[in-house]
Amino acid sequence: MEMLAFYWPNIIAGCVLVFLLSLVGKHLVARNQSVETMLVGQEFQTAILLSSICVSFFETNEHNDHAFHIEALLSLILVICFHIFFLKLNRIHRKFRTEGAIVAILLLMGLNHLIVLFSPIVEFHMVKSLLGDIVTVSKNESFLVIILSTFIFFLFYKNSKNIMLDTMEISLFNNVTKKRSSLLYFNLIIIFLMLLSIHLFGSLFTVGVLIIPAFISGALNVSNKDYLKLALLNIIGVFIAFGLMFIQDRLPTTVLILFSVFLISLFYSFFRRN
Numbered sequence: 001m002e003m004l005a006f007y008w009p010n011i012i013a014g015c016v017l018v019f020l021l022s023l024v025g026k027h028l029v030a031r032n033q034s035v036e037t038m039l040v041g042q043e044f045q046t047a048i049l050l051s052s053i054c055v056s057f058f059e060t061n062e063h064n065d066h067a068f069h070i071e072a073l074l075s076l077i078l079v080i081c082f083h084i085f086f087l088k089l090n091r092i093h094r095k096f097r098t099e100g101a102i103v104a105i106l107l108l109m110g111l112n113h114l115i116v117l118f119s120p121i122v123e124f125h126m127v128k129s130l131l132g133d134i135v136t137v138s139k140n141e142s143f144l145v146i147i148l149s150t151f152i153f154f155l156f157y158k159n160s161k162n163i164m165l166d167t168m169e170i171s172l173f174n175n176v177t178k179k180r181s182s183l184l185y186f187n188l189i190i191i192f193l194m195l196l197s198i199h200l201f202g203s204l205f206t207v208g209v210l211i212i213p214a215f216i217s218g219a220l221n222v223s224n225k226d227y228l229k230l231a232l233l234n235i236i237g238v239f240i241a242f243g244l245m246f247i248q249d250r251l252p253t254t255v256l257i258l259f260s261v262f263l264i265s266l267f268y269s270f271f272r273r274n
Contacts, residue, residue, distance in 0.1 A: 007242065009139045009142035009143055009146070010137055010139075010142050011238055011239070011242055012142065012146055013137065013141075013142040013143075013145040013146050013149075014201070014238040014241075014257065015235040015238050016145065016146055016149045016150070016153075017145065017149060017196075017197050017201065017209070018209055018231075018234050018235055018237060018238055018257065018261065019231050019232060019234070019235055020149055020152065020153055020156070020193065021193065021197065021206065021209040021210050022209060022210075022213045022214070022230070022231035022234050022261075023153075023156065023228075023231050024156065024189060024190065024193060024210065025037075025209065025210035025211055025212075025213060025214040026213075026214045026217075026218075026224075026227055026231075027163060027164075027167045027186065028190070028210060028211070028214065029211060029214035029215055029218055030167045030168075030170075030171045030214070030218070031167055031170045031171060032170075032171070032174075034211050034215070035098050035101040035102065035105075036097075036101050037190075037207055037210055037211060038101070038105060038207055038211075039083075039086065039101045039104055039105050039108075040079065040083060040190070040191070040194055041194065041198065041203035041206060041207040042104075042105045042108045042109065042203070043078075043079045043082045043083060043108060044075060044079055044194060044195065044198045044199075044203060045108070045112060045198075045203055046078075046082070046108045046111055046112055046115075047074075047075035047076075047078035047079045047082065048071070048075045048198075048199070049112060049115045049116070049122050050074075050075075050078055050115070051070075051071045051072075051074035051075040051078060052071060052122045053115070053119055053122060054074060055070060055071045055074065056121065056122075072195065072199050075195070075199070076191070076195050079191070079195070080191070082108075086100070086101070086104055137200050137201070141200060145196060145200060148192075148196055149193070149196065152189055152192060152193055152196075155185060155189060156185075156186075156189055159181075159182040159185045159186070162180050162181075162182030163182045163185070163186050165180075165182075166180065166182055166183050166186065194206055201254055202254055204254065204255070204258065205254040205255075205257060205258060208258040208261070208262075209234070209257075209258070209261055212258070212261055212262050212265060213227075213230055213231065213234060213261060213265040214227075216262075216265040216266055216269045217230060217265065217269045219269075220269040220270060220272075220273035221273055221274045222268075222269050222272050222273060222274065223272075223274060226268075226272045229268075229272075230264075230265060230268050230269065230272075233264055233268055234260075234261045234264055234265065236260070236264060237256075237257050237260030237261045237264055238257055238260075240256065240257075240260045241253050241254075241256035241257040241260055244256055
């Protein structure tokens with residue numbers, strides 16, 4: 001009970017992110033943007049490494065590797081630059097969009113290893129940006145995640161009807177038939193939600209929770225109403241992960257959450273399939 005009392009902000013932060021990522025991921029999968037989502041996750045990993053090197057040249061005092069400092073802002077700017085460049089190429093060679101994203105992911109992964117090879121001090125950042133660890137997140141950071149995630153949820157909910165309309169049009173026609181502000185809001189939600197989640201909990205957790213529930217429920221044809229229940233049910237995965245961590249503290253919490261979300265989504269979607 002003492003450990004539960006100590007980690008309760010981390011647990012709530014994880015629950016909020018699992019629910020919100022599951023909701024947003026439904027639209028990403030329906031829009032056939034799963035590979036691009038993986039690309040954004042890889043872009044964040046590379047951006048975190050590059051920003052860590054840049055900050056190390058100017059920062060003399062020690063800082064918390066998980067804190068929201070100038071490194072987070074710099075990584076966001078780098079990701080935006082990376083992705084704008086990718087989107088411009090994508091417009092020129094639209095029919096190779098998926099292949100282009102895969103090539104970009106491979107090149108960024110190779111760049112990550114080159115960066116670590118020439119600057120071993122950032123290897124810790126590469127591991128954390130991939131795996132993350134909810135346990136190591138401070139209470140202040142957890143509260144910040146809760147507040148910002150709640151704000152993102154209200155922005156998503158306020159524009160949910162138009163976002164759904166955009167999703168339907170993109171899934172049917174591969175583009176929207178009418179430009180709406182919801183398209184910009186959705187892209188902003190994705191970028192800032194992934195920044196928030198990857199910087200603290202890692203890209204494996206973030207991309208996994210975005211895609212896995214949406215993919216499984218979509219493959220088994222689960223209704224939108226039932227998917228909302230699944231997004232809420234996946235919160236249990238956070239408690240399962242922390243419960244297992246209390247039994248064996250060497251187990252990686254974010255990986256446990258990922259597998260828990262996978263199993264919950266699989267069993268729930270199987271019984272609620274249409």
